[in-house]
Amino acid sequence: MNWNLHHSKAEELASQAELARRLGDTSRAAELYRLAAGEETLALTELDPAKVKTLGITTVSAASLWFKAGEHRRAEQVACQWLASDVLPSFAIDQLQAVLQAVWNERTFREAGIEFARGEILVRVAGGDVVYGGAPLDLIHLKVDEVRGLFYRTIELLLNRPLRRHGAPSADIQEQFRPWLLQAPAGSYQFAVRVQKPTQLSMFPQAGPEIEKVSEKVLQIAEATSQELPQMLETSVPDAGYRDVFLRLIRNLAPTGKTFKTLELKPTFETKARPVLLTPISRQNVNDTLRSRKKAVDTSSGLREEQVTGVLRALHLDRDWIEIVTPEPASEHIQIHQTGDVIDDIVGPLVNRRVVVDVAVQPDGKRLFRDVQSDE
Numbered sequence: 001m002n003w004n005l006h007h008s009k010a011e012e013l014a015s016q017a018e019l020a021r022r023l024g025d026t027s028r029a030a031e032l033y034r035l036a037a038g039e040e041t042l043a044l045t046e047l048d049p050a051k052v053k054t055l056g057i058t059t060v061s062a063a064s065l066w067f068k069a070g071e072h073r074r075a076e077q078v079a080c081q082w083l084a085s086d087v088l089p090s091f092a093i094d095q096l097q098a099v100l101q102a103v104w105n106e107r108t109f110r111e112a113g114i115e116f117a118r119g120e121i122l123v124r125v126a127g128g129d130v131v132y133g134g135a136p137l138d139l140i141h142l143k144v145d146e147v148r149g150l151f152y153r154t155i156e157l158l159l160n161r162p163l164r165r166h167g168a169p170s171a172d173i174q175e176q177f178r179p180w181l182l183q184a185p186a187g188s189y190q191f192a193v194r195v196q197k198p199t200q201l202s203m204f205p206q207a208g209p210e211i212e213k214v215s216e217k218v219l220q221i222a223e224a225t226s227q228e229l230p231q232m233l234e235t236s237v238p239d240a241g242y243r244d245v246f247l248r249l250i251r252n253l254a255p256t257g258k259t260f261k262t263l264e265l266k267p268t269f270e271t272k273a274r275p276v277l278l279t280p281i282s283r284q285n286v287n288d289t290l291r292s293r294k295k296a297v298d299t300s301s302g303l304r305e306e307q308v309t310g311v312l313r314a315l316h317l318d319r320d321w322i323e324i325v326t327p328e329p330a331s332e333h334i335q336i337h338q339t340g341d342v343i344d345d346i347v348g349p350l351v352n353r354r355v356v357v358d359v360a361v362q363p364d365g366k367r368l369f370r371d372v373q374s375d376e
Helices: 003-022 026-045 052-068 072-083 090-112 137-158 171-176 207-211 214-226 230-236 240-253 280-293 344-350
Strands: 121-126 179-182 190-195 262-267 276-278 304-316 321-325 333-337 354-361 367-374
Touching (some): 003 052, 052 090, 121 137, 137 171, 137 344, 214 230, 214 262, 230 240, 240 344, 276 280
Antiparallel strands (some): 304 354, 321 333
């Protein structure tokens, strides 16, 4: 057999494994992944080393398939062997390092008795002030908060919880479905996110199958939102209230272009999966969608639209106001009223950060809240 036959067989077995996984037959999926990994490893022995790109793709595929099969030692061996060969293209080196990091993480978690739901998302920010392996702390802190909010909202959606307008996720959600931030190999700054499985699954009898879909659902929603695919978004998120929240969460994740240029969401081990790339254009597209859904300002009553830019210094959502401090030298404290149903996990991460607030201004100068987003 030649490379093409082994590789084709590996792809066929991997597709069957994915189907078994989706149907909940994890033992069958693991066996099929193991067979696929064996075929891909054989394919490597038949490959001309001069075909560098194909070599990189096949090597990453073999290591990833061993990992999916639960054969972590074999995944580690393949990754280390080919990383030491000094013949791989840069993309393969980066992806094999990610496999190694995941193997080491799994080993540590297993020893600690921690179990995670299927799927891991790599979050990568690049451009602007971000450099290889490093980024401004305040930027990463903001993005981590926003990604955490995105995961919790997705968990609540999958568990059919009523839309949460105010406050943090319920105590049982926070205690039993904890998103974890995992170390990722150095790159244009990146981190990985996974969701811990409930330690008391009996409290959530319907949660078992649903929690396995969290990472997949996050990517599905992000793609539908960023690519302006309204039908896909409505299918993924049938509830209109939830859709509005996800639009704002994805909008705030996307860069303005001032501090960084792109944010990428990608499943770590799906080598053929297309990443979701958020850019300043993505932010503008979501803003356009949100504006089209807003009720128009009634200018006949003397209202006019305005944007207020400054630092979100204070808020009291129970009393229906937020306060913005405009830039110096003409620094001014501006209170904005009627925040209404502004969502805590959208506005919360923005406290003490530069924001842009859309308002409607009454004839007496009182400003009424319409929308808020980061200005970084």
